[in-house]
Amino acid sequence: MKPFEFTQGTLPLLLSIPHAGTALTPEVEQGLSEQAQGLPDTDWHIPQLYDFAREMGASVLVGNYSRFVIDLNRPPNNEALYATATTGLYPETLFDGTPTFKPGMTPTDDQRQGYLATIWTPYHEKIQQELARMKQQFGYALLFDAHSIASVIPRLFDGKLPDLNLGTNGGLSCDPSISEKLTDLCAAQSDFSWVMNGRFKGGYITRAYGKPQEDQHTVQLELAQINYMDETPPFSWRGDKAARLQPILKKIITTLLLR
Numbered sequence: 294m295k296p297f298e299f300t301q302g303t304l305p306l307l308l309s310i311p312h313a314g315t316a317l318t319p320e321v322e323q324g325l326s327e328q329a330q331g332l333p334d335t336d337w338h339i340p341q342l343y344d345f346a347r348e349m350g351a352s353v354l355v356g357n358y359s360r361f362v363i364d365l366n367r368p369p370n371n372e373a374l375y376a377t378a379t380t381g382l383y384p385e386t387l388f389d390g391t392p393t394f395k396p397g398m399t400p401t402d403d404q405r406q407g408y409l410a411t412i413w414t415p416y417h418e419k420i421q422q423e424l425a426r427m428k429q430q431f432g433y434a435l436l437f438d439a440h441s442i443a444s445v446i447p448r449l450f451d452g453k454l455p456d457l458n459l460g461t462n463g464g465l466s467c468d469p470s471i472s473e474k475l476t477d478l479c480a481a482q483s484d485f486s487w488v489m490n491g492r493f494k495g496g497y498i499t500r501a502y503g504k505p506q507e508d509q510h511t512v513q514l515e516l517a518q519i520n521y522m523d524e525t526p527p528f529s530w531r532g533d534k535a536a537r538l539q540p541i542l543k544k545i546i547t548t549l550l551l552r
C-alpha cells in the first residue's frame with residue numbers, strides 16, 4: 294500500500310486529508326482492541342465530501358493509513374499537541390480513552406520507526422514539495438487541512454462541538470486578512486454553528502506549514518461529523534446532509550483562494 298494518494302491540481306491550493314485512511318499494517322491489525330477494530334476515530338468520507346475542491350482545481354493529498362498506525366497530523370518527535378487530553382503520534386487510546394491495542398499487542402519501537410520513515414515522512418515530503426512548487430509557479434501557496442470528528446466526545450471537549458471549527462493556530466498560520474474573511478463568511482450565515490480557534494486550533498500540519506511571512510498560508514477545518522454522516526457504526530455517508538453542508542465548504546475554499 295502506498296502511503297498516500299495525490300492528485301495534482303491547477304490552483305495554488307493543496308487540500309491535505311491526513312485522517313481518512315483505513316489501511317493497517319499486519320501487526321496493527323492483529324493488535325487492535327475490539328473497540329478499535331471498527332476504526333472509530335477515522336475522518337470518514339472526507340475525500341468524497343471535498344470532491345468539489347478537486348473539480349475546482351485544488352491539489353489533493355490523502356493519507357492511506359489509519360491514524361492507529363501513525364498520526365500524520367502529529368509532530369515526528371511526538372510532543373503533545375494540546376495541553377488538554379489528546380492523542381499522540383502513535384495513539385495509545387481512542388478519543389474516548391479506551392486502549393487502542395490489546396495488552397502486549399502494541400507495535401514495537403522498530404516497527405513504529407518504520408511507519409515514521411515509510412508513511413509519515415513521505416506524506417510530509419509531498420506537502421513540502423507541492424507547496425514549494427506552488428510558490429514557484431504562483432508566488433504563494435495555500436494549504437487547507439481537512440478533518441472531521443464526532444460531535445460529542447466528553448473526554449476531549451465539553452458538550453456538543455460547533456459544526457465548523459476553523460483553526461489558524463491562534464492567528465499565526467495565515468495572513469490576518471484570510472482569518473478575517475473566513476470569520477466574516479461564517480458570521481454572515483446561520484445554518485451552521487462555528488468557531489475560529491476554539492478547541493481545535495490546528496494540528497501539526499497547520500502549525501508546521503503556516504508561514505504567512507513567506508506567503509504560505511494554512512487553515513484547518515475540523516467538521517462535526519453529524520452534518521454529513523452517521524456518527525455510529527458503520528459510519529455511513531449521508532448524502533442528504535452532505536448536500537446541505539457542501540455549499541458552505543465550497544464558500545470557505547473559495548474565500549481562502551481570495552487570499
Ligand SMILES: [Zn+2]
Nearest residue numbers: 312336440441
Ligand atoms: Zn482529523
